[in-house]
Each structure stands twice: as structure tokens, then as C-alpha cells.
Amino acid sequence: MQTPDGKDIIPGCEPWSAPGGPHGVLVLHGFTGNPQSMRGLAAACASAGFAVDLPLLPGHGTSVADLATTSWADWSDAAADAYRSLAARVDTVVVAGLSMGGSLTAWLASRHPEIAGIVCINPVVSVPDETVAALRDLVAGGVDQVPSIGGDVADPAGQEKAYDATPLAPLLSLAAGADDLRADLAKIECPVLIMTSPEDHVVEPVNSDLMADAVSGPVERVTLERSYHVATLDYDKDLINERAVEFARRVTAA
Numbered sequence: 001m002q003t004p005d006g007k008d009i010i011p012g013c014e015p016w017s018a019p020g021g022p023h024g025v026l027v028l029h030g031f032t033g034n035p036q037s038m039r040g041l042a043a044a045c046a047s048a049g050f051a052v053d054l055p056l057l058p059g060h061g062t063s064v065a066d067l068a069t070t071s072w073a074d075w076s077d078a079a080a081d082a083y084r085s086l087a088a089r090v091d092t093v094v095v096a097g098l099s100m101g102g103s104l105t106a107w108l109a110s111r112h113p114e115i116a117g118i119v120c121i122n123p124v125v126s127v128p129d130e131t132v133a134a135l136r137d138l139v140a141g142g143v144d145q146v147p148s149i150g151g152d153v154a155d156p157a158g159q160e161k162a163y164d165a166t167p168l169a170p171l172l173s174l175a176a177g178a179d180d181l182r183a184d185l186a187k188i189e190c191p192v193l194i195m196t197s198p199e200d201h202v203v204e205p206v207n208s209d210l211m212a213d214a215v216s217g218p219v220e221r222v223t224l225e226r227s228y229h230v231a232t233l234d235y236d237k238d239l240i241n242e243r244a245v246e247f248a249r250r251v252t253a254a
Helices: 035-047 072-087 100-111 129-140 168-182 206-214 237-253
Strands: 016-018 023-028 051-054 092-098 117-121 145-147 165-167 192-196 219-223
Touching: 016 035, 023 035, 023 072, 023 100, 023 237, 035 051, 035 092, 035 237, 051 072, 072 092, 072 100, 072 168, 092 100, 092 237, 100 117, 100 168, 117 237, 129 168, 165 168, 192 206, 192 237, 206 219, 219 237
Parallel strands: 023 051, 023 092, 092 117, 117 192, 192 219
Antiparallel strands: 016 051, 145 165
């Protein structure tokens, strides 16, 4: 399978969708990841009767070189296109995302008040200034990528098909996008379900607290005690699926 611009997609990383309705769920994967990490959640929503779209975001699921040419603008544009496509086919939409996908989920909700509710799993809303400064120093010194940030899973059976390296220019773009998003979190008035891994080696758990404190809508919290960052593939994946489906049913019924 190929992307719309002719890039070969790594087997197992393809976008996925399922018919259903009258309500829909848009599912968004994280940075350097792909739909494989979210397929279980998407399938659980589809089994519950929702129409589901799980897109492959630009630069992902193909090669690190492809990711290196993309930015927050590309990923947010793709998320917006996916949302509009799904919203045109159903009455109401819930959006769910992991990590950067959680950031994009919140970004959509800040711009589309008609969204019924959002589910954010270990979302990124703030990258520490010292981290950004260190990344910029690396880029200035000629370093364009660092080892992979993917695969942070406690369960040995939960393997993520993430890239084996992390390009720095897109990572800096994600940090800037998160900073811009943080100022808009108060615009989110729909119900929000935030699921957080206390032991996360990629995104500091305080990001979930920042989001919970900033949004204007009602907030529910779930602690993923047994999982690391890619919790959708980890020991708490069934809990995530159950709580997300229950939340989606409730907010779309309302």
C-alpha cells in the first residue's frame, strides 16, 4: 500500500477505517508512530457500532526521511481533513489520540466546538524549555536525528512499529505546536477523558495535569498504573478500550 503521494507504507502501518453510525470516532496516532499503535482502540470503537477513521499522518509509517520533511502544520492539516471527512458521514464525532495524537485531538476540539468529546492518552501540551534549547543546540551542531523515542511499552508482548530514529526538525515543530495549543486549551468546552501513565519515559505525566487544569469542559481522569507511554499497546490496553468506548457512548448519547 502507498500514501497518496506514492510513498510505500510499512506493512502493518496502514490507515484503517470501519463503517458504522450514526456516530463516529476519529483516532489519531503519535509522533514517529503509526495506526498500528491505535488499531486496538479503533477496532473496539468499531465493534461498539461507531464509524471509525484511523488515518496515517504525513511522514509516518514510511521512512524517517519522509518524517524529516514534515511539521505540525502537515499533521494538523491532515487531522482536520480527516475530521471533516468523518463528520460529513455521521451525526456526531468523538476524537481520540495518543501522545502527539492527543495534542491534535485537543487542537481539533479547540477549533470545533461541535465535537462531542475527546479522549487524550498521554498527550503532549508542553515541552520543557531546556529540552527545546538542547534540541536546538544539537541541530545547530549539525545533528539532524537522535535515537528513537518509540517503543516505550512495559509489556514485552506489546511491540510498537515505530521508527528507529527521531528527526529533530519535526520534533521541534511538535514542541512549538504544543506551545501554541496550550494557549487554546481553555476553548475546549466538550467533555474530556484524559488517561495517563505515571511511568512515562517519553512525555512527562504533568502534561495531563496541565491539560486537565486548562480546559473548560468537564474532565474525567484514568490512571494507567501498569503501562508506559504507548499505553494502547501495553498492559492497560483493555482498560483504555473499555473506558474510551463507554465515554464515547455517553457523550454521543447526550
